[in-house]
Amino acid sequence: xxxxxxxxxxxxxxxxxxxxxxxxxxxxxxxxxxxxxxxxxxxxxxxxxxxxxxxxxxxxxxxxxxxxxxxxxxxxxxxxxxxxxxxxxxxxxxxxxxxxxxxxxxxxxxxxxxxxxxxxxxxxxxxxxxxxxxxxxxxxxxxxxxxxxxxxxxxxxxxxxxxxxxxxxxxxxxxxxxxxxxxxxxxxxxxxxxxxxxxxxxxxxxxxxxxxxxxxxxxxxxxxxxxxxxxxxxxxxxxxxxxxxxxxxxxxxxxxxxxxxxxxxxxxxxxxxxxxxxxxxxxxxxxxxxxxxxxxxxxxxxxxxxxxxxxxxxxxxxxxxxxxxxxxxxxxxxxxxxxxxxxxxxxxxxxxxxxxxxxxxxxxxxxxxxx
Numbered sequence: 001x002x003x004x005x006x007x008x009x010x011x012x013x014x015x016x017x018x019x020x021x022x023x024x025x026x027x028x029x030x031x032x033x034x035x036x037x038x039x040x041x042x043x044x045x046x047x048x049x050x051x052x053x054x055x056x057x058x059x060x061x062x063x064x065x066x067x068x069x070x071x072x073x074x075x076x077x078x079x080x081x082x083x084x085x086x087x088x089x090x091x092x093x094x095x096x097x098x099x100x101x102x103x104x105x106x107x108x109x110x111x112x113x114x115x116x117x118x119x120x121x122x123x124x125x126x127x128x129x130x131x132x133x134x135x136x137x138x139x140x141x142x143x144x145x146x147x148x149x150x151x152x153x154x155x156x157x158x159x160x161x162x163x164x165x166x167x168x169x170x171x172x173x174x175x176x177x178x179x180x181x182x183x184x185x186x187x188x189x190x191x192x193x194x195x196x197x198x199x200x201x202x203x204x205x206x207x208x209x210x211x212x213x214x215x216x217x218x219x220x221x222x223x224x225x226x227x228x229x230x231x232x233x234x235x236x237x238x239x240x241x242x243x244x245x246x247x248x249x250x251x252x253x254x255x256x257x258x259x260x261x262x263x264x265x266x267x268x269x270x271x272x273x274x275x276x277x278x279x280x281x282x283x284x285x286x287x288x289x290x291x292x293x294x295x296x297x298x299x300x301x302x303x304x305x306x307x308x309x310x311x312x313x314x315x316x317x318x319x320x321x322x323x324x325x326x327x328x329x330x331x332x333x334x335x336x337x338x339x340x341x342x343x344x345x346x347x348x349x350x351x352x353x354x355x356x357x358x359x360x361x362x363x364x365x366x367x368x369x370x371x
Contacts, residue, residue, distance in 0.1 A: 004132060005113055006049040007101065008040055009188075010120035011057040011082050011094045018238070025059045027120035028066065029235060030324075031248060032287055032305060033259055033270075035066065036235065037120045041073050044116070047128040050075040053110050054120070055100040057082040057092035080104045097208040101192075102200040111197045117208075119188035122234040123244060123253055126189060131226055135191045140224045142196045142216055144168065145189040147232055151177050156236065157185035158209040160225045168223045171213035184225060186213075187232045242339055242348045245322050249285040249303035258287060266302065320348075 010027040027037035037054075044052060052070065056063050056079050063079075070077030082100055083092045095103055101117070104110050114135070116128060126145065135143040146160055154177055161170045161181035170181060186209065199215065200206055216223040231253050233244045248256055260268040266284020269275070272291055279296035286300055289308035297315040300306070304318055309326040312318060317334040324341040337348035344355045 003113060004049060005110070005115045006044040006052040007104075007111075007115050007117040008037060008052060008054045008120045009097050009100070009117065010037060010063060011055045011092075011100055012121075013058040013092075013094075023059075025056070025063055026235070028059075028062050029121070029241065030307070031123065031244060032256075033289055033308070036123060037063070037067070038073075039123055039256065040118055040120060041067065041070070041075060041077070043124065043126075044118075044128070045073050045075050049116065049128070051110075052077050053080060053104055054078070055080045055082055055095075055104065057094050060092065078108075078110070080107065094205070096205040096211075098200045098212040099204060099206040101197055102202050102206065105197045106202055111192070111194045113194065115192050115194075117190040117192060119234075121236075122188060122232060123248070123256070124187075124189065124230060124232050125253055125256075126228065126230045126232070131189075131228065132191060134226055135224070138166070138224050139222060140191070141193050141222045142213075143191040143224050143226055144213070145187050145191075146184040146225045146227055147187055147230075148183050148227070149185045151180065151183050154180040154183060154185065158213070160184050160186060160213075162225045166224045166226070168213070168217050168225050170217050171209065173210040184227060188234070189232075238339070238346050238353070239348060242322065242337065242346075245305050246303045246320065249287065249305065251285070258285075260287060260289070270308065 010025065012026055028035040031039065041052065052075055054063065054077060060081055067077050080100065080103060082095050082103065083090045094100065101111070114132065131145060144160060149157060155174050157174065159172045159175055159180050159182055160168050162168050172181060190208070200212060206212065233247060233253070235241055235244055247253060258268045260270045262268050266286065267282055268287045270288065270290035273288055275294045276296040280294055281299040284302045286302040286304045288306045291309045292306050294312045295314040298312045299317045301319040303320055305322045307323055307325045310323045311328045313329060313331040315332045316329045318329065319336040321335045321338045321340060327340050327342050329335065339346040344353060346353045
């Protein structure tokens with residue numbers, strides 16, 4: 001594969017996935033102990049992409065402090081902060097997905113070759129080499145990687161309409177099902193030539209899906225959609241996080257190895273755990289992180305992820321759920337299809353969020369959570 005560069009979009013606030021992003025930028029949401037963005041960096045490195053730019057804004061230091069210059073992953077990572085100086089403070093302010101690219105180009109000229117652009121909040125196993133090869137073969141200026149989705153769900157995505165050769169005729173941002181011209185959704189993975197960046201107006205907020213892509217289609221430029229079969233798991237809402245972990249634990253995502261040691265079929269355990277194996281019931285797939293304590297009589301039914309420092313008391317049950325860091329489950333409590341943290345929990349089936357100590361939405365462990 002010819003030399004290409006990588007760009008990870010990571011400047012959004014992730015408001016749709018709160019409370020997961022109360023204290024974290026969205027790309028830092030953990031998947032089995034690693035930020036989702038780390039899987040993207042590893043995937044890019046796997047295809048020889050070793051120059052990666054990341055635009056940041058909301059809680060940017062958490063991304064920059066974790067990844068540094070990228071040497072841990074054998075890549076070079078640079079950052080572009082998007083913010084304004086107001087009232088004596090620097091305030092994060094996103095320039096939009098396209099505006100952020102133009103800012104990077106105007107500052108240091110990063111986009112001087114073919115670049116793959118990826119949103120920092122999804123897990124993928126795309127064959128990047130094949131996608132770039134198709135992009136080059138078509139002599140495309142821009143390519144959008146798409147997947148077919150049910151018509152009822154098109155309102156969650158940007159949708160592309162193409163001719164028989166795959167050339168994009170129009171781009172609709174989150175259309176109503178009855179108005180959608182196709183069911184092929186943009187996955188937030190794009191391949192751009194430098195000329196695309198030149199079309200983005202400088203110094204203003206500008207979006208890829210709602211502004212740049214309609215412009216490319218209207219101008220009749222070599223703008224193509226690729227219809228590929230690969231796993232793309234977008235963490236667009238809190239409920240998606242639960243789904244992601246379920247699929248990962250089932251082994252449905254390529255190149256994602258389970259951490260820890262597999263001590264029984266489908267049960268992986270980190271170091272420094274205390275588990276009464278003779279008196280607990282654990283059915284995989286389950287990953288139990290380091291520092292976890294599980295008392296006698298407890299029951300865990302997978303797919304489940306018990307994050308580091310968590311404590312499950314006697315006779316408690318955790319069923320197809322996620323316990324975030326340092327979560328304590330009291331004796332006899334039952335959690336089923338729930339994301340649980342020390343301060344909140346989110347039900348998968350209802351989407352309801354309960355906050356500990358919030359009088360408006362109290363956590364009533366006896367009736368709302370336990371049984």
